[in-house]
Amino acid sequence: MARGQQQTPADWVTRAADDAIRHAGEGATKITVASGASPSGPIHLGNLREFLTVHFVAEELRGRGLDVRHLHSWDDYDRFRKVPAGVDESWSEHIGRPLSAVPDPWECHDSWATHFKEPLQAALAEMGVEMEEISQTAMYQSGAYRKQILTAIRNRELIEKVLARYRTKAAPPVAESEQEAAALEDSVTADDEPTGDDLLARFPYKPWCRACGRDTTTVTGYDDESTDLAYVCQACSFEGITNVATQDEGKLVWKIDWPMRWAFEGVNFEPGGVDHASPGSSYTVGKELVKAVYGGRAPSFVGYSFVGVAGMAKMSSSKGGVPTAADALKVLEAPILRWLYVRRQPKQAFNVEFGPDVVRLYDEWDALARKAANPDKRDAQVLAFERASATVSAGTLPTPKVVVPFRTLASVADVTAGSADLISQVISRVGNPHDSVDDLQPRLDRAMQWTAEFVPVEDRTTVRTAPDAARLAALSENEAEWIRLLLDNLPGSLELDEVTAVVYGVPKLARGLAIEDAPTGEVKADQKAFFTLLYNLLVDKDKGPRLPTLIVALGAEKVRSLLGG
Numbered sequence: 001m002a003r004g005q006q007q008t009p010a011d012w013v014t015r016a017a018d019d020a021i022r023h024a025g026e027g028a029t030k031i032t033v034a035s036g037a038s039p040s041g042p043i044h045l046g047n048l049r050e051f052l053t054v055h056f057v058a059e060e061l062r063g064r065g066l067d068v069r070h071l072h073s074w075d076d077y078d079r080f081r082k083v084p085a086g087v088d089e090s091w092s093e094h095i096g097r098p099l100s101a102v103p104d105p106w107e108c109h110d111s112w113a114t115h116f117k118e119p120l121q122a123a124l125a126e127m128g129v130e131m132e133e134i135s136q137t138a139m140y141q142s143g144a145y146r147k148q149i150l151t152a153i154r155n156r157e158l159i160e161k162v163l164a165r166y167r168t169k170a171a172p173p174v175a176e177s178e179q180e181a182a183a184l185e186d187s188v189t190a191d192d193e194p195t196g197d198d199l200l201a202r203f204p205y206k207p208w209c210r211a212c213g214r215d216t217t218t219v220t221g222y223d224d225e226s227t228d229l230a231y232v233c234q235a236c237s238f239e240g241i242t243n244v245a246t247q248d249e250g251k252l253v254w255k256i257d258w259p260m261r262w263a264f265e266g267v268n269f270e271p272g273g274v275d276h277a278s279p280g281s282s283y284t285v286g287k288e289l290v291k292a293v294y295g296g297r298a299p300s301f302v303g304y305s306f307v308g309v310a311g312m313a314k315m316s317s318s319k320g321g322v323p324t325a326a327d328a329l330k331v332l333e334a335p336i337l338r339w340l341y342v343r344r345q346p347k348q349a350f351n352v353e354f355g356p357d358v359v360r361l362y363d364e365w366d367a368l369a370r371k372a373a374n375p376d377k378r379d380a381q382v383l384a385f386e387r388a389s390a391t392v393s394a395g396t397l398p399t400p401k402v403v404v405p406f407r408t409l410a411s412v413a414d415v416t417a418g419s420a421d422l423i424s425q426v427i428s429r430v431g432n433p434h435d436s437v438d439d440l441q442p443r444l445d446r447a448m449q450w451t452a453e454f455v456p457v458e459d460r461t462t463v464r465t466a467p468d469a470a471r472l473a474a475l476s477e478n479e480a481e482w483i484r485l486l487l488d489n490l491p492g493s494l495e496l497d498e499v500t501a502v503v504y505g506v507p508k509l510a511r512g513l514a515i516e517d518a519p520t521g522e523v524k525a526d527q528k529a530f531f532t533l534l535y536n537l538l539v540d541k542d543k544g545p546r547l548p549t550l551i552v553a554l555g556a557e558k559v560r561s562l563l564g565g
Helices: 012-024 048-063 089-094 112-126 136-141 146-154 156-167 178-185 254-265 282-294 334-342 357-372 380-389 406-416 420-429 443-454 469-473 477-489 496-510 521-539 547-554 556-562
Strands: 031-037 068-074 132-135 205-207 217-222 228-233 239-243 250-252 307-309 350-352
Touching (some): 012 031, 012 048, 048 068, 048 334, 048 380, 132 136, 136 250, 146 156, 146 205, 146 254, 146 282, 156 282, 205 228, 250 254, 334 350, 334 380, 357 443, 406 420, 406 443, 406 547, 420 443, 420 547, 477 496, 477 521, 496 521, 496 547, 521 547, 521 556, 547 556
Parallel strands (some): 031 068, 068 132, 307 350
Antiparallel strands (some): 205 250
């Protein structure tokens, strides 16, 4: 590299894209990167890593001018495993049926699966994620996989030998938190594979009961020549025969289903969580099965770790009540949520914070944006910012035209408890001029939402409705002097810089100094006591938002009223 020439930064996305290209090989006309998720419940922020990991790799490939498709499989043909809290126990009748066949208990969608798919689809669109979506229900029921199913059945002895060899090696992933344990409990690997002592008991294809629609079936016979498969349902005692070559009434068990799809779709890259990446797990077994059964090759793979939520005890999607991407987008701008996932290696676990750290997160993002504006400072951190901020097809994702610190917006929203228009007026007066409320969006709405929903009541700022007469009557001589000086010097039209100078200057004036003089040790002690006094008189607390911002937000008339002026 020539002296002075800046090296192009690289990150995990760069390396994953390189692996996908190598996997596709020379002459490949299209690269397929794949994700998959089961809509068994709210698709939480842990599941979101599946989508975004693939999305960022697809974007890198598009940025290189390559033809790529992000193929997403909705595993809506998975079985309904349990009734979550908050759902009528009568839904236990549907346990064992495909998610796409379970009614929506809230009666707003055509099925359980659709009820949980749609909110995530909307959130992904807001984040600029574009993908080609396929339903595994539609694929299986259309007969798209008939040939692949018959191939698996013909090779059932080979499949069993591979599974048996890994069965003793399988090591379940160790959860490092209650949230992670709950997520692993929901994994499709929990259903894993049939058990039993013979090949029929471990048959690689599971028929749905024609009578009750459940997968509570046991294969009792199979004829290789006719492809007739006989079964009995353990739930309703129905005995039936399905012809695998002509009828589409079942699905492959997971550990052969996944490698079958790799070969069928020609997948070049697909990530997986710790439940799929541990020794003896789905990916390990699938690597061997895709080659032995279908003559294919496992895609390049990245294992990713858990994503939790700070302060949440559980994060199981089938239990409900867990934060989703839609919830996070109420308080985080879309690029910031994307940034949380792209800035870390997939193997690094992290939490999405909904509490006080949201303020720090916005500060970090704004600082990174300033750094990214300087081409000479382009490094891996800036590369992550670029990946989070824009996509090849959607362009730059929405950010405020006028960037106001989130802490300022939240403080004003907290103090005023007002409308966006009122907050906008105050924001202009505290040093952030703008033409309209729209200039502050989408951050303003998120600051208002965060303040209303995620700031604990005890931390909220409640402005007094009337002066504290008792406290005003008990002011010491110094305190009374501070209040008098503040009211005498407080400008009629409150602007942040002037108010800041006066608030910090009052103790200086009381000590015979000028407002612009440097504070002495005594003045600093007086400032601390004066600030506490003002908080007591204005919001009945010892601390709160920055005092100059608080005073500007309240307005001169309200401040004078509460201070006895």
